[in-house]
Amino acid sequence: MSFTIDHVNKSFAGLEVIKDLFMQVEENQIICILGPSGAGKTTLLNIISGVIPADRGKISGFADKNISYLFQEHRLLPWKTVEDNIDFVLKDKISLKERKRIIAHYLDMVDLTAFSAYYPSQLSGGMKQRVALARAFAYPSEILLMDEPFKGLDYHLKRTLREAFIKLWQADKRSVFFVTHDIEEALLMGQEIYVLTDRPATVKGKVPNPIPYYERTRNNSALQRIENEIHQLLSSRV
Incomplete structure (x- = not known):
């Protein structure tokens, strides 16, 4: 194609x-x-x-x-944790159990598993962009x-x-x-x-x-x- x-x-x-x-x-x-x-x-x-x-x-x-995006700005929601920022683009598309598996997989891929409960304000600029990367790939595009x-x-x-x-x-x-x-x-x-x-x-x-x-x-x-x-x-x- x-x-x-x-x-x-x-x-x-x-x-x-x-x-x-x-x-x-x-x-x-x-x-x-x-x-x-x-x-x-x-x-x-x-x-x-x-x-x-x-x-x-x-x-x-x-x-x-389906299209996913990655911008110059990370565009994370400041009131949501790392895990919830990724979950936000998956809700209503995938079951909760499968969402948990997908989120865990992509956070592991970008070496941020230990930061899943952190908020964007607690992360460095590079970590925020890695979360944005994980979110872009987690979305089924x-x-x-x-x-x-x-x-x-x-x-x-x-x-x-x-x-x-x-x-x-x-x-x-x-x-x-x-x-x-x-x-x-x-x-x-x-x-x-x-x-x-x-x-x-x-x-x-x-x-x-x-x-x-x-x-x-x-x-x-x-x-x-x-x-x-x-x-x-x-x-x-x-």
């Missing part, structure tokens, strides 16, 4: 944000959408999720799919939309969260659309990297990244070649 974003266009009050954007991707891949800040990447995610319609063009493969969830974090925290994400995804694969303006992040996360122009956003090119995750290091010559290809696309004219 594949997902298609077929020559999509979107404007707001006469300002063209997305222009003739085309993507076709296979399911259960991590797709990185790389482009400068303000280039329409979040708008594209909103079209994929159905929050807003495209002006022209169409998308296919997304209908009737086929598609995960990630809108620069590691932006503004220090290097070591980014690395911890990336590793937690890859661990979760490899255990429970789903289709991921990961928005970033960070080339290194795209190289370390994406299996396919779509390079966008500045606004109005269109696709400059697609760069496959078949390198296994455990081999994606700065001294890997193959990864360096992929990085050079991305830089060439970013510097080229459409």
Whole structure:
């Protein structure tokens, strides 16, 4: 099965944000959408999720799919515990016994089992984002939309969260659309990297990244070649 974003266009009050954007991707891949800040990447995610319609063009493969989200902000409910924050997205969908099992499983995956009864105010920023990761994977979705969830974090925290994400995804694969303006992040996360122009956003090119995750290091010559290809696309004219 594949997902298609077929020559999509979107404007707001006469300002063209997305222009003739085309993507076709296979399911259960991590797709990185790389482009400068303000280039329409979040708008594209909103079209994929159905929050807003495209002006022209169409998308296919997304209908009737459950979607979960991971944002830059953790968006945890401050009056609920870690366990209850995850349970909140599962209620009315799954039995209590099964919810307990799912919550315990994902908290264990992100090494937060001991903090299940804590409130967000009692957690560090990195721990809150790990709870958000666990919640996004606990929700029974086929598609995960990630809108620069590691932006503004220090290097070591980014690395911890990336590793937690890859661990979760490899255990429970789903289709991921990961928005970033960070080339290194795209190289370390994406299996396919779509390079966008500045606004109005269109696709400059697609760069496959078949390198296994455990081999994606700065001294890997193959990864360096992929990085050079991305830089060439970013510097080229459409």
